[in-house]
Amino acid sequence: MSRTDDVVNGIKHMILNGELRPGERLPVEKELAETLGVSRGSLREGVRALSILGILNSRQGDGTYVTELDVAQLLAPMGFVVDLQGDGQAREVHAIRRLLESEAARLAASRITDEALEEARVLLEEAGRILDKTPEDHDRIIEIDIAFHRIIAAHTGNSVLTGMIEAFASRTVRARLWRSLREEGIDRRTHGEHYAIWRALYFHEPENARIRMANHLLGVEDSLPFLPGEDEEEPPIEA
Numbered sequence: 623m624s625r626t627d628d629v630v631n632g633i634k635h636m637i638l639n640g641e642l643r644p645g646e647r648l649p650v651e652k653e654l655a656e657t658l659g660v661s662r663g664s665l666r667e668g669v670r671a672l673s674i675l676g677i678l679n680s681r682q683g684d685g686t687y688v689t690e691l692d693v694a695q696l697l698a699p700m701g702f703v704v705d706l707q708g709d710g711q712a713r714e715v716h717a718i719r720r721l722l723e724s725e726a727a728r729l730a731a732s733r734i735t736d737e738a739l740e741e742a743r744v745l746l747e748e749a750g751r752i753l754d755k756t757p758e759d760h761d762r763i764i765e766i767d768i769a770f771h772r773i774i775a776a777h778t779g780n781s782v783l784t785g786m787i788e789a790f791a792s793r794t795v796r797a798r799l800w801r802s803l804r805e806e807g808i809d810r811r812t813h814g815e816h817y818a819i820w821r822a823l824y825f826h827e828p829e830n831a832r833i834r835m836a837n838h839l840l841g842v843e844d845s846l847p848f849l850p851g852e853d854e855e856e857p858p859i860e861a
Contacts, residue, residue, distance in 0.1 A: 625660045629668025632658040633678070637688060648678070648686045697785035713843060719790040720839035723771065726787055727819060727835035729778040731828040742773050742820055749813050763809050770816055774823070774835075804845075815841070 636642045648654055648669075655665045669686055672678040676695040680686045689695070749766045752759050768791070775787040815838040822831035 625664035626667040626671065629658055629660055629665050630671055632660075633668065633672060637677070637691075642688050644688055644691045646688050648688070650685075693781040694785040694788055697782070697789050715790060716839070716843045719787070720836060720843065722783065722787050722790060723775070723839060724832045724836040726775050726778045726783060727823070728828045728832035729780060729783075730774045731823050731826050731831040733779050734774070734777040734823050734826075738773050738777055739820070739824055742770055742823070745770050745773075746813065746817055746820060749809075749816070753810050753813060758809060760809070767812065767816075774819075808845075811841070812838070 633642070633648075642648065649657070651662055651665060655662050658665065660668075669678055669680065673680055673686075676689055677691065678686050679689050745766045749763060752763055752766075771791060772788070775784045775791075778784055815834065819831060819834045819838060822834050
């Protein structure tokens, strides 16, 4: 194990033991290096690694602080792991998304607030108006799609699940946009599926919400074999 690993593990141990709390400033460099038994160079490398992971935040001229340890931020690097899988594992990524979001819908059905339901309803009504126009605004449809799913994830009562959903869902936008552009009538079908999910949430039916979400996301998975290869033209996507 390298000295940098000693720093990373040492600071993590201090956080887990309550010696360092969210938002708290780390001891001065000399003192912390002596506590961990490492050089200042190794300490700086370890601090940089923990900053990348969202655990620490170095403020120029003010020192280094423990972040608020927001779960979504801490899970963000998992999105990179998903990115590494490439298109060859797209079905696996979407299958995990389906499992996570189906459970999210089940949990949210018992916890979602009236305000959140109203927010989701307004989004669905906007999507319906867009679908009645020609040409359709596919980019806005996808934005509404993402926002609708995020409302559900935010009301699971499980911050870890919410963070994992965000890491996976943000990596499926390409497939969702391509499906919207390629499959005739798919936006209207998706809108109907979203509304069925919303009704299950509105009536607080956990199992119905889970099934509706699973069926909806299975449709996305069924479209995966038709995604363009590297030599085919793709629709433009905002970064």
